[in-house]
Amino acid sequence: MTSQSYDVIVAGVGAMGSAACWHLAQRGLKVLGLERFDLGHAMGSSHGLNRIIRLAYFEGSHYVPIVRRAHELWAQTGAEAGMQLLHVTGSVDLAPEGAGMVESSLKSCLDHGLTHEVLDGKEIARRFPAFHLPAGHLGLWQPDGGFVASEKAIYAHVGLAQSRGADIRTNEPLLDWSPTADGGVTVRTERGTYSAGRLVITSGGWITDAVPALASKLTTVRQAIGWFTTRRPELFRQGAFPVFILTVEEGNFYGFPLYEHPGFKLGGPHFAREPMDPRDPDRTPSPQQVAMIRECLARYLPDAAGDPLTLKGCVYTVSPDEDFVIDTVPGVPQAVFASCCSGHGFKFASAIGEILADLSTSGRSAFNLSPFSLGRLAA
Template identity: 85%
Template sequence: MTSNSYDVIVAGVGAMGSAACWHLAKRGLKVLGLERFDLGHAMGSSHGLTRIIRIAYFEGSHYVPIVQRAHQLWQETGDEAGMKLLHVTGSLDLAPAGGGPVEASLQSCIDHGLVHEQLDARELARRFPGFQLPAGHIGLWQPDGGFVASEKAIYAHVGLAQSRGAEIRTNEPMLDWTPTAQGGVIVRTDRGTYSAGRLVITSGGWIADAVPALANNVATVRQAIGWFTTRRPELYRPDVFPVFILSADEGTFYGFPLYEHPGFKLGGPHFGREPMDPREDDRTPSPRQVELIRDCLARYLPDAAGEPLTLKGCVYSVTPDEDFIIDAVPGVPQAVFASACSGHGFKFASAIGEILANLSTSGQSAFDLKPFSLDRFAA
């Protein structure tokens, strides 16, 4: 092999790509990871200290086996890296009775035998006084949920990959790539040209640049997150307050206990995401999004509804059905990709990295990936 020749190139070293680099490198493969920005940057969707991991999954029971594997891998990866990545706080799905999300999460618990409890508004108020919910709201409590330390997860995966010989090059985006007649790929950046037997594409909001077949099925949007001054921080410590998804009149929001920041973190509204071009440098949340977040806090979490301390935007790639796409590039089996995770993908990253490594080396996965195929949009 020449110095510019690899077994696998990974384009995009965020949540998914860093995990893929680790799973490929620990198999003894020569791996190159290319990242367009700094490691752990705030231009995509993997920053912001924390990401929720929910085992009860209202988006569909077919996700549960993958997120269970991810939960296991986050613990194992953290142990191997000497970093605490997985924080188990329990998770709550909160919505008006009959609204759908709580019932769908309940069904995923029943389908997979997950430990859970259904809670009415009175019991929610007793256990979690940080909330102030309407009488008609109900909750589904699942004790295995929690959060993953997001930037630390990327650093852990990259550090482990490098310890097994992977090369990680930051501020060097893939400009283009072409398949070769021999069944490999050629990748070009502004610093050089590289060859590999396989290519893994995990470039998030930029995925359609590398996989043009996605152009009609992936939209790029901005999502807002903020950390707010908390009047009673004792109500929101990780030992007493869970991660949660809240469906309310203002939209669907997600929140966390306090962690490494003095403010209370809330993101959303999920269905208030605004289209954007990821090539724009500005990631500032819109005033409309911030206003909706503040309205949600004032109404449902009043003790966390102080002035904003930090406001950030995330770039999400979203499919029409909001399910993932994990597949091979059409007509090019040596190039596989995972993206368009529609704002709920980070929790799966440890397992999707393993899936991509398996697809790259054997073309097989232990999971049923049919729900995530690109050709579902062809009908």
């Protein structure tokens, strides 16, 4: 058993935690990162090669300043790490006119001066002939969208943090923690007890173990993603095809241009997620979700409706309103946490890491975090 002291301990070294480790370490702080699994594991929400980044944000215009900062940081972090993390392909939101998604994305663009175009059905078909959409669909095109290489991003953040002296320990989950009389924290694992002035909790589906106040607020769910054989891969290559969010009668789906995998990647349907216990080791996607994905492909992207090459499930941690929760632990200001995902959080991870570093060192953030407070979820 060991006993060591740090400036900051980060519990959970996934998307948000690895970014926090990097931002803290580059400020000269002594950082310990604790991860319950291997680095880059497939038990959470960050595997599967890539995640979409959208600046035209239909979930709310208040997200745009943070995602713009994340966009900058993904490019900077990739340059610092010597690997491309940000791939700009353009993004298009596709939905029936009047359904609200295109209209909300347009509002985000207008509120923040983002370059954009509204596309009718003919223009969608002309630019992206892979789509076979029902009459009445509109598209919101935003050229700065794209995707982040999600698995590489975690490796990049951890490598950079280690280069600045961060101590990253895998297969060592936090068992419990407590505040100390001097305003710090004590953290206990199976391997030792550690002390620090600050604690950052970014443990995804397991966050309620460390922050009991969240237990009645969050739900963990399973979501399916798959890569499918394409009949005409030229339609789906980068440069010819964007990242997209698609709303159809079967639900909301999301997809990518071809990247590193020979299959076409599609995920969803967003609101058919199934509650699960993250401690269940089975990450097999449900047959019902896979069937809905295949039906979406057959109807709306038929040239990518071949046999599945890879199927995966991942765990999302979802708040009741599907907005992020970023706050201090009630009554313990030296402990901050982020439970960000709700199925749309990865793109923000680089900026959330910076926010958590700011909150840990100064207690303040450059962004308005009130929409993400724990207090908004009070019953």
